[in-house]
Amino acid sequence: MAKTAKKTSGASGKAASASAKSNSTFSKDEDLKAYEDMLLIRRFEEKAGQLYGMGHIGGFCHLYIGQEAVVVGLEAAAGEGDKRITSYRDHGHMLACGMDPKGVMAELTGRQGGYSRGKGGSMHMFSREKEFYGGHGIVGAQVPLGAGLAFANKYKENGKVSVAYFGEGATNQGQVYETFNMASIWKLPVIFVIENNGYAMGTAVKRSAAMAEQLFNRGSVYGIPGEQVDGMDVRMVKEAADKATEHCRSGKGPYILEMKTYRYRGHSMSDPAKYRSRDEVQKMREEHDPIEQVKRRLSSDHGIDDDDLKSIDARIRKIVTEAADFAQADAQPDPKELWTDIYVDA
Numbered sequence: 001m002a003k004t005a006k007k008t009s010g011a012s013g014k015a016a017s018a019s020a021k022s023n024s025t026f027s028k029d030e031d032l033k034a035y036e037d038m039l040l041i042r043r044f045e046e047k048a049g050q051l052y053g054m055g056h057i058g059g060f061c062h063l064y065i066g067q068e069a070v071v072v073g074l075e076a077a078a079g080e081g082d083k084r085i086t087s088y089r090d091h092g093h094m095l096a097c098g099m100d101p102k103g104v105m106a107e108l109t110g111r112q113g114g115y116s117r118g119k120g121g122s123m124h125m126f127s128r129e130k131e132f133y134g135g136h137g138i139v140g141a142q143v144p145l146g147a148g149l150a151f152a153n154k155y156k157e158n159g160k161v162s163v164a165y166f167g168e169g170a171t172n173q174g175q176v177y178e179t180f181n182m183a184s185i186w187k188l189p190v191i192f193v194i195e196n197n198g199y200a201m202g203t204a205v206k207r208s209a210a211m212a213e214q215l216f217n218r219g220s221v222y223g224i225p226g227e228q229v230d231g232m233d234v235r236m237v238k239e240a241a242d243k244a245t246e247h248c249r250s251g252k253g254p255y256i257l258e259m260k261t262y263r264y265r266g267h268s269m270s271d272p273a274k275y276r277s278r279d280e281v282q283k284m285r286e287e288h289d290p291i292e293q294v295k296r297r298l299s300s301d302h303g304i305d306d307d308d309l310k311s312i313d314a315r316i317r318k319i320v321t322e323a324a325d326f327a328q329a330d331a332q333p334d335p336k337e338l339w340t341d342i343y344v345d346a
Contacts, residue, residue: 024239028302038068064092066264069290073237086165088123090135101323111330118333140173150190169200184222187253216258226256
């Protein structure tokens with residue numbers, strides 16, 4: 001799944017194969033940053049899973065473990081003021097764009113220090129400061145909203161790009177294609193990122209989607225170019241994201257990136273994931289894990305020794321532990337919060 005060939009398409013709908021090997025190389029600093037950013041997401045999600053199991057997190061909780069390279073690579077290509085919006089598997093997106101782990105974890109536990117002051121939970125956090133416009137719980141609903149953010153950027157002529165993330169399951173939603181149509185007509189600066197982890201809620205994509213091998217090509221009928229990317233390799237994600245971002249900033253309209261990725265956990269914390277074998281999951285962990293790929297490069301290419309890598313991990317774990325401690329000790333929201341954030345002054 002991770003070693004897919006990258007393909008591109010345009011208005012013609014014809015796909016051309018390209019090498020699966022990345023032409024992009026990361027410097028030592030770039031690999032270090034990618035490693036730390038992905039490791040923060042991994043350790044945060046592991047801790048969130050523990051807190052959920054202990055009853056400190058209620059409602060739904062969808063973990064991003066395994067998919068870290070997608071959002072870290074996209075964020076590496078983002079510019080100041082670019083906007084992002086995603087689905088309910090959103091904790092990694094929040095951390096990658098610089099939201100405070102304490103605020104994210106506090107929202108998961110429903111505390112007043114959370115980004116939505118305890119009212120949004122796992123699926124509904126926002127940060128205007130970081131240009132993060134949610135987590136959204138309705139499948140595919142964030143896609144037209146992401147195009148709306150792009151419309152605002154174009155209207156203001158500010159040169160900013162909107163990134164709308166959604167899963168392969170959402171590609172069968174009608175509102176996605178209505179959005180493709182409008183985005184193409186108006187040449188909106190929006191990157192549609194399909195995080196294709198293969199299983200939607202629990203049904204393999206090959207059983208639920210026609211032309212399942214080329215979901216990126218679903219925009220070709222609207223004249224939207226796109227490509228399929230190894231979403232387990234942060235370098236390939238960054239390389240494709242740079243291309244897509246430049247396409248949008250230059251006024252050429254939307255672009256589709258299909259990220260072939262993989263989640264190690266079930267769809268949500270309540271999903272035992274019996275629709276796939278343990279061997280399949282273990283094979284992905286051993287051969288394609290996005291963090292281990294960078295860790296090996298740091299050791300072999302950049303001379304980072306095991307002690308330094310362990311030190312980085314210890315520092316990240318400390319950040320996550322402090323976030324969890326804060327989230328559990330923080331006060332419950334004041335009941336008056338029920339009446340805030342209902343209307344906006346305009």
